[in-house]
Amino acid sequence: MNNPHHLNPTSLKSRFTTRFLRALTKIRAQKPISSSSPTEIFRRYRRIKVAADKSMAYSVRSRRIWSRAMLWKLRSRSYRRQDPCSGRRSGKTNQAIMKKSSNENTTTRREDGVGFVEEADELRQLVPGGETMNLCNLLDETAHYIKCLTTQLFSPIGKG
Amino acid sequence: MNRALAETLTVLDRQRARVKWQQESCFSELSGVFSNQTSTHVHGFQGDLISDESVLDDLVMTRQVKPDPHLETSWPELGKVDMAGMGFGPCGYSNGPSFDMNYAISRTFSCPPAVAATIAKEATEVKGKESIVSENMGSAVARESSKKRKADKLHNLKVAADDDSKKTKACGEEGEESKITRPPNTNKSSTKQEPSADTSKENSKLTEVRREKISERMKYLQDLVPGCNKITGKAGMLDEIINYVQSLQRQVEFLSMKLAAVNPRLDFDIDNLFAKDVFPPCITNFPTVGISSEMANPSYLHFNPVQQVVACSGVEMGLNSPDIALRRTISAPESTILDASFLDTSCFTQIQPSPTWDVELQNVYNVAFEHGRSTTPFPSQPFAAAGSIEASHLKMEM
Numbered sequence: 001m002n003n004p005h006h007l008n009p010t011s012l013k014s015r016f017t018t019r020f021l022r023a024l025t026k027i028r029a030q031k032p033i034s035s036s037s038p039t040e041i042f043r044r045y046r047r048i049k050v051a052a053d054k055s056m057a058y059s060v061r062s063r064r065i066w067s068r069a070m071l072w073k074l075r076s077r078s079y080r081r082q083d084p085c086s087g088r089r090s091g092k093t094n095q096a097i098m099k100k101s102s103n104e105n106t107t108t109r110r111e112d113g114v115g116f117v118e119e120a121d122e123l124r125q126l127v128p129g130g131e132t133m134n135l136c137n138l139l140d141e142t143a144h145y146i147k148c149l150t151t152q153l154f155s156p157i158g159k160g
Numbered sequence: 161m162n163r164a165l166a167e168t169l170t171v172l173d174r175q176r177a178r179v180k181w182q183q184e185s186c187f188s189e190l191s192g193v194f195s196n197q198t199s200t201h202v203h204g205f206q207g208d209l210i211s212d213e214s215v216l217d218d219l220v221m222t223r224q225v226k227p228d229p230h231l232e233t234s235w236p237e238l239g240k241v242d243m244a245g246m247g248f249g250p251c252g253y254s255n256g257p258s259f260d261m262n263y264a265i266s267r268t269f270s271c272p273p274a275v276a277a278t279i280a281k282e283a284t285e286v287k288g289k290e291s292i293v294s295e296n297m298g299s300a301v302a303r304e305s306s307k308k309r310k311a312d313k314l315h316n317l318k319v320a321a322d323d324d325s326k327k328t329k330a331c332g333e334e335g336e337e338s339k340i341t342r343p344p345n346t347n348k349s350s351t352k353q354e355p356s357a358d359t360s361k362e363n364s365k366l367t368e369v370r371r372e373k374i375s376e377r378m379k380y381l382q383d384l385v386p387g388c389n390k391i392t393g394k395a396g397m398l399d400e401i402i403n404y405v406q407s408l409q410r411q412v413e414f415l416s417m418k419l420a421a422v423n424p425r426l427d428f429d430i431d432n433l434f435a436k437d438v439f440p441p442c443i444t445n446f447p448t449v450g451i452s453s454e455m456a457n458p459s460y461l462h463f464n465p466v467q468q469v470v471a472c473s474g475v476e477m478g479l480n481s482p483d484i485a486l487r488r489t490i491s492a493p494e495s496t497i498l499d500a501s502f503l504d505t506s507c508f509t510q511i512q513p514s515p516t517w518d519v520e521l522q523n524v525y526n527v528a529f530e531h532g533r534s535t536t537p538f539p540s541q542p543f544a545a546a547g548s549i550e551a552s553h554l555k556m557e558m
Contacts (some may be wrong), residue, residue, distance in 0.1 A: 041417075042420075044420040045419075045420035048419050048420050049413060052412060135370075136370060139377035139378065140377060143380055143381050146405060147384065153411055157419075
């Protein structure tokens with residue numbers, strides 16, 4: 001039974017697919033889909049979205065800046081949810097950091113000498129973890145991020 | 161004050177131990193890292209430890225570093241300590257415990273500026289060639305050390321400096337400045353201070369190198385993003401890329417919504433799943449066509465209005481998401497009639513729009529609208545409006 005389309009089991013696609021499938025089955029096992037109230041569906045949608053992000057980030061591990069940023073975001077969110085006290089603490093420090101970083105970013109415009117500041121900033125908002133990259137790395141990360149997004153979309157889990 | 165000093169000493173000990181362990185374990189990796197992708201890794205750990213991204217960011221970028229605000233606030237310096245120290249170690253594998261350590265350490269407010277000096281040296285070694293930055297750091301370090309000098313701190317600094325000085329390449333500036341303030345125990349080479357002419361030359365060289373890298377990457381992105389061959393100029397390219405990333409993200413959101421609403425058969429085994437890859441299921445034809453129609457738009461003049469419409473329809477999707485998901489999935493069976501034309505188009509993002517599918521698209525939208533009205537009590541005005549506007553735009557362009 002040679003399947004000519006059988007992909008390399010260690011490819012990004014297969015890694016993402018297996019992880020995402022696992023997550024999906026877990027989500028479905030928790031709540032049967034018979035409940036079709038919009039709030040239920042919305043809640044499930046959020047969890048599936050998080051699961052997709054998570055499985056993609058875990059498939060890429062820490063090899064990329066955006067995956068690390070995404071993993072950090074996910075982890076901090078889950079920590080905050082688990083322990084509200086620690087969440088408050090980290091929230092405070094996070095706010096202080098974010099405020100400071102936003103101040104500094106606004107005062108010192110990122111001039112790499114190439115001059116695509118507005119578009120680059122917009123791109124930075126799109127790509128997770130992009131605020132910390134210079135244009136060179138940002139383009140690198142964007143390329144890999146696009147590649148992973150298309151993998152997600154064209155994975156065989158009925159997504160494409 | 162003494163207690164604070166003791167605290168900082170323990171911090172330094174920990175720091176030293178960590179650095180030593182990291183040196184042993186990762187030194188070869190380090191040398192590889194620093195030769196090729198210095199900025200990537202440093203920035204990578206900034207992505208991780210977003211605690212002080214801005215501070216180290218300022219360090220590493222060729223921007224005007226402001227040493228004075230950094231001087232006043234002590235704990236960002238300490239954050240720098242963590243950044244550089246932790247950054248070279250496990251190279252990003254296990255980040256869980258490191259975060260706690262960082263947060264714990266960063267809460268000790270009394271930061272020895274001398275420690276910051278050490279770590280400043282480490283950090284500047286990363287960007288050894290960017291002499292402007294290191295020069296500024298050198299002056300900052302000198303100012304710091306001249307302002308607050310404690311014998312114990314100096315001693316620790318010496319020891320730490322001995323550890324780290326072996327790695328520092330661009331420690332010349334620091335060595336020069338530190339000679340003024342510290343005893344000459346540091347085994348650094350005393351290089352001359354670089355005059356401003358050299359730095360400007362280096363700066364221009366660096367920007368040139370940067371420009372080359374950036375154009376290289378833009379070319380690669382041009383291959384990735386469909387329909388970018390016609391666009392010349394970096395700004396337009398960047399806009400294209402931004403639109404593409406946005407549309408991909410929205411597509412992912414939409415499809416996960418669809419997964420939430422519909423219950424696909426998850427009992428495939430992987431082989432079957434990958435076999436189906438060649439012929440994607442027809443249910444997804446409709447959404448991918450609907451969204452990729454904007455991407456494959458041949459006339460980019462109309463791109464922005466269509467995109468705005470997509471944006472607002474996306475927002476509305478967020479509001480009425482379950483409703484729309486239901487509507488679209490209900491309309492999916494209707495679209496099976498149109499499979500033949502859609503199968504070609506939906507598999508790929510590079511689409512040659514066939515002359516007939518805009519009409520069919522409008523039909524499908526109308527069908528969806530009808531279904532929406534009949535099945536759900538939700539007001540379908542926004543969705544219908546967006547849908548019809550989209551369809552009419554597409555018609556105009558065809």
